[in-house]
Amino acid sequence: MARFASHLRSLIDNFMPATCVACQRPASLLCQNCIETIEWVEAPRCERCDSAEIHLSHCQRCQTPISPFQAATYFTDPIRPAVHALKYTQTAAVGKSLGEIMARAWPTWRTRADIITPVPLHPERQRERGYNQSELIAEQFAQQTDIPMRHDILFRVRHTRPQVGLQGKSRRDNVRGAFQAVEPVVRGKHILLIDDVLTTGATLTESAETLYRAGAQSVTAFCLARTPTFPLIS
Ligand SMILES: [Zn+2]
Numbered sequence: 001m002a003r004f005a006s007h008l009r010s011l012i013d014n015f016m017p018a019t020c021v022a023c024q025r026p027a028s029l030l031c032q033n034c035i036e037t038i039e040w041v042e043a044p045r046c047e048r049c050d051s052a053e054i055h056l057s058h059c060q061r062c063q064t065p066i067s068p069f070q071a072a073t074y075f076t077d078p079i080r081p082a083v084h085a086l087k088y089t090q091t092a093a094v095g096k097s098l099g100e101i102m103a104r105a106w107p108t109w110r111t112r113a114d115i116i117t118p119v120p121l122h123p124e125r126q127r128e129r130g131y132n133q134s135e136l137i138a139e140q141f142a143q144q145t146d147i148p149m150r151h152d153i154l155f156r157v158r159h160t161r162p163q164v165g166l167q168g169k170s171r172r173d174n175v176r177g178a179f180q181a182v183e184p185v186v187r188g189k190h191i192l193l194i195d196d197v198l199t200t201g202a203t204l205t206e207s208a209e210t211l212y213r214a215g216a217q218s219v220t221a222f223c224l225a226r227t228p229t230f231p232l233i234s
């Protein structure tokens, strides 16, 4: 029975939509045509001097701050239906494809990262859902970029309401004190947080503050997609 269950699990893990989630042509997750229409976010440039030499959320040349939270693509078609596919299938195969898309964009970013960590879910929420979708994406991203991924440095210690439906400040209040970091591992490290969709950055801000309190040298975030309205400089 256990063997059957694990066989079933691996079948589900490898489940892929049989048609492109954006145009319904036969393809797994996204067809080549739709992949070519992905709206990539250009690597950040300094607003003041236009330099592309961004280092750890500052312009190297003139020290103007740049948002430490970035994303590979915009949360528009065909990425939007692909993220929804990850939500409803919760399968490793879909996460893997999305992690690959993110990894493709990574070489243009000049962020230093010693360790990757996905934004964690509360253990109970993860049990309910079966998966943490950020983790599914992060696993493949870590593999392709050769940045070690750790599951044991950041934990969600408090239940929070889903951020959907909450506005700016209430989103921030909702996640305040929600995380805990493991100090000996975090101290002195450049940490890269991975998440699926960057909306207001409230969860990432709270995660980053927790990691800084635990002694992180720098904390940046790279997400699969960002909503077009995400404020890049705050
Ligand atoms: Zn398509």
Ligand SMILES: [Zn+2]
Pocket (backbone or CB within 6 Å): 046, 047, 048, 049, 050, 051, 059, 060, 061, 062, 063, 064
């Ligand atoms: Zn500059």
